[in-house]
Amino acid sequence: MEKRNLTVIREFVLLGLPISPEHQRVLAVLFLAMYLVTVLGNLLIILAIGCDSRLHSPMYFFLSNLAFVDICFTSTTVPKLVVNILTDIPTISFAGCFAQLFFFISFVNMDSLLLCVMAYDRYVAICHPLHYTTKMSLRICLWLVAGLWIITCFHALLHTVLIALLNFCGSSVIHHFFCDLNPLLQLSCSDVSMNLMVIHVVGGLLAITPLICILISYVLIFSTILKVTSTQGRQKAFSTCGCHLSVVVLFYGTAIGVYFSPSSLHTPERDILSAVMYTVVTPMLNPFIYSLRNKDMKTTLQKMLCKWTEFQQIEGSQ
Numbered sequence: 001m002e003k004r005n006l007t008v009i010r011e012f013v014l015l016g017l018p019i020s021p022e023h024q025r026v027l028a029v030l031f032l033a034m035y036l037v038t039v040l041g042n043l044l045i046i047l048a049i050g051c052d053s054r055l056h057s058p059m060y061f062f063l064s065n066l067a068f069v070d071i072c073f074t075s076t077t078v079p080k081l082v083v084n085i086l087t088d089i090p091t092i093s094f095a096g097c098f099a100q101l102f103f104f105i106s107f108v109n110m111d112s113l114l115l116c117v118m119a120y121d122r123y124v125a126i127c128h129p130l131h132y133t134t135k136m137s138l139r140i141c142l143w144l145v146a147g148l149w150i151i152t153c154f155h156a157l158l159h160t161v162l163i164a165l166l167n168f169c170g171s172s173v174i175h176h177f178f179c180d181l182n183p184l185l186q187l188s189c190s191d192v193s194m195n196l197m198v199i200h201v202v203g204g205l206l207a208i209t210p211l212i213c214i215l216i217s218y219v220l221i222f223s224t225i226l227k228v229t230s231t232q233g234r235q236k237a238f239s240t241c242g243c244h245l246s247v248v249v250l251f252y253g254t255a256i257g258v259y260f261s262p263s264s265l266h267t268p269e270r271d272i273l274s275a276v277m278y279t280v281v282t283p284m285l286n287p288f289i290y291s292l293r294n295k296d297m298k299t300t301l302q303k304m305l306c307k308w309t310e311f312q313q314i315e316g317s318q
Contacts, residue, residue: 041287
C-alpha cells in the first residue's frame with residue numbers, strides 16, 4: 001500500500017496567485033505585459049552596451065550579464081504562470097517542476113553574486129582607481145563570471161537532487177505560482193531535515209556572504225567619497241553607485257523576507273507577494289533604474305532611438 005501511495009503523484013498542481021477567478025485573466029495580461037517590458041528593457045541594455053564602445057568597461061560588462069540573467073530569471077516563472085492562468089491547466093510534471101527549480105535557484109543566486117561583484121567593481125574604481133585596470137581586466141572579469149556560473153549551477157543541482165530524492169505521497173497542490181523550495185518541502189512526507197540544513201547553511205552562505213561583501217564595499221566607498229573635496233566628484237561617485245544600491249535593496253529586501261524570516265511569519269500569501277516582487281517586479285525595474293539614473297546609458301539609448309527613428313523615416317520615404 002505504501003509503495004502504491006508513493007507512486008500516485010505524477011505531477012504537481014500550481015495553485016497560483018491568491019486572487020478571485022474573475023480577476024485571473026486580467027492579472028495574466030498584466031503579468032504578460034510586465035514580462036515583455038522586462039525582456040525588451042534588458043535586451044536594450046545588452047544591445048546598448050554591445051553597440052557603444054564607451055560602455056566596454058567592467059561595470060557595464062557585469063551589467064550586461066545582470067540583464068541577461070534577469071531575462072532568464074523572469075522567463076523561468078512568468079510564462080508558465082501566464083499559460084496556467086489562460087489555459088486553466090495549472091499542472092506541472094515532476095521533471096518540469098524540478099527543472100524549473102534548478103533554473104530558478106541558478107538564476108536567483110547568479111543575480112545575487114553579480115550584484116556582489118558589481119559592488120566590488122565600484123569599490124576598486126573609487127577606492128583604488130590607479131589599480132583598476134589591472135584588478136578588473138577583461139580576463140579577470142571573464143573568469144569571475146565563469147566561476148559564478150559554476151558555483152550557482154552546482155548549488156542549484158545540490159538542492160534539486162535533494163528534493164528529487166524525497167517522497168511525495170500526500171497532497172500534490174503547491175501553494176505557489178512556481179516550484180520553489182519551501183512549498184515543495186511542505187508537500188513531502190519524508191524527513192526534510194537535511195534539506196532545511198542545506199538551505200540555511202549552504203543557501204545562507206551564498207545569500208548572506210554577498211550581502212555582507214556589498215555592505216562592506218559600500219562602507220569603504222562612502223568613506224572614500226566623503227574625503228573627496230570636489231562637489232562634482234562626489235556627485236559623480238554617488239551617481240555611479242546609486243543605481244546599483246537601489247537594485248540591491250529591492251532584490252535582497254524581498255528575497256531575505258521569503259527565505260530567512262522566521263517560519264512563524266510565513267504564510268502562502270506573504271511568500272507569494274514577496275516572490276512576485278523579486279521574480280517579476282525587480283527584473284522589470286532594473287533597466288529603468290540603470291537607464292534613467294545612469295548618464296552614459298541614457299545617452300547611448302537616446303542615440304539608438306534617434307538612429308532607429310532616422311532609419312524608419314528613410315524606409316518610409318522609399
